[in-house]
Amino acid sequence: MTKPPVGGNRSGRKLGQKVKKGKLKASSRRWIERHINDPYVQRAQLEGYRARAAFKLLEIDEKHKILNGTRRIIDLGAAPGSWSQIAAKVTNSTDGDPRVAAIDFLEMDPLPGVRILQMDFLDPQAPEKLMEAIGGTPDLVISDMAAPTTGHRQTDHFRTMHLCEVAAHFAVDVLAEGGHFLAKTFQGGTERDLLNMLKQNFRQVIHIKPASSRAESVEMFLLAKGFKGRRVTDTDEPMEDEAAD
Numbered sequence: 001m002t003k004p005p006v007g008g009n010r011s012g013r014k015l016g017q018k019v020k021k022g023k024l025k026a027s028s029r030r031w032i033e034r035h036i037n038d039p040y041v042q043r044a045q046l047e048g049y050r051a052r053a054a055f056k057l058l059e060i061d062e063k064h065k066i067l068n069g070t071r072r073i074i075d076l077g078a079a080p081g082s083w084s085q086i087a088a089k090v091t092n093s094t095d096g097d098p099r100v101a102a103i104d105f106l107e108m109d110p111l112p113g114v115r116i117l118q119m120d121f122l123d124p125q126a127p128e129k130l131m132e133a134i135g136g137t138p139d140l141v142i143s144d145m146a147a148p149t150t151g152h153r154q155t156d157h158f159r160t161m162h163l164c165e166v167a168a169h170f171a172v173d174v175l176a177e178g179g180h181f182l183a184k185t186f187q188g189g190t191e192r193d194l195l196n197m198l199k200q201n202f203r204q205v206i207h208i209k210p211a212s213s214r215a216e217s218v219e220m221f222l223l224a225k226g227f228k229g230r231r232v233t234d235t236d237e238p239m240e241d242e243a244a245d
């Protein structure tokens with residue numbers, strides 16, 4: 001069970017540590033302090049995950065059961081690779097029979113059972129390359145993509161929302177019937193058109209804010225469960241969902 005870490009010193013490191021004032025800018029010092037004192041960071045190190053993001057996926061799965069029985073997973077914006085680690089484990093993926101394809105424009109260290117593409121997901125060739133890499137129909141598409149920050153909040157917001165939208169259309173193009181799509185989005189940011197498209201194509205559409213997602217962050221996740229298959233047309237009525245959007 002994915003319990004939020006308490007106390008946080010299971011890794012032997014104390015929480016509440018301060019970084020000495022020196023040449024670091026105050027904002028950098030605050031970032032380092034927050035990082036070393038974050039119980040999820042400590043727990044990720046202890047459990048061998050490459051990033052604290054692992055707990056967001058595990059927490060979402062605990063409640064919404066999207067990983068169990070999954071055979072093939074595509075991981076968008078995968079570096080450094082904690083979601084891919086989980087994906088490889090649940091699909092029993094091996095290098096001989098790879099069942100996970102991951103993409104990031106950043107370099108990512110190899111992971112057993114994961115076919116890694118270092119390229120921009122917005123590159124028109126990315127969908128085809130991902131499908132070649134996975135060698136079969138995925139039943140789960142996960143996206144933790146966030147656009148690199150420019151310092152301009154609205155631009156950053158818009159770019160990440162665009163990634164979410166492109167990922168959603170990709171999921172609808174490639175998923176197996178009954179499959180699921182999970183993507184990072186922003187509070188209040190999911191476009192109505194995108195939500196409608198997802199509601200037409202999936203049985204349930206939900207917004208989620210996992211406890212492991214920092215409270216001060218506007219990050220949220222959009223989960224679309226139970227892909228209806230590619231025969232659905234635009235004229236179909238959207239299904240009711242349990243989302244409070």
Ligand SMILES: C[S@@+](CC[C@H](N)C(=O)[O-])C[C@H]1O[C@@H](n2cnc3c(N)ncnc32)[C@H](O)[C@@H]1O
Nearest residue numbers: 053077079080081082083104105120121144145
């Ligand atoms: C929050 S991190 C992902 C963490 C990952 N889920 C994990 O568990 O380790 C977001 C990633 O999205 C990637 N990204 C953002 N835009 C992208 C794009 N257009 N194409 C590919 N990767 C992208 C970034 O490079 C970054 O590594």
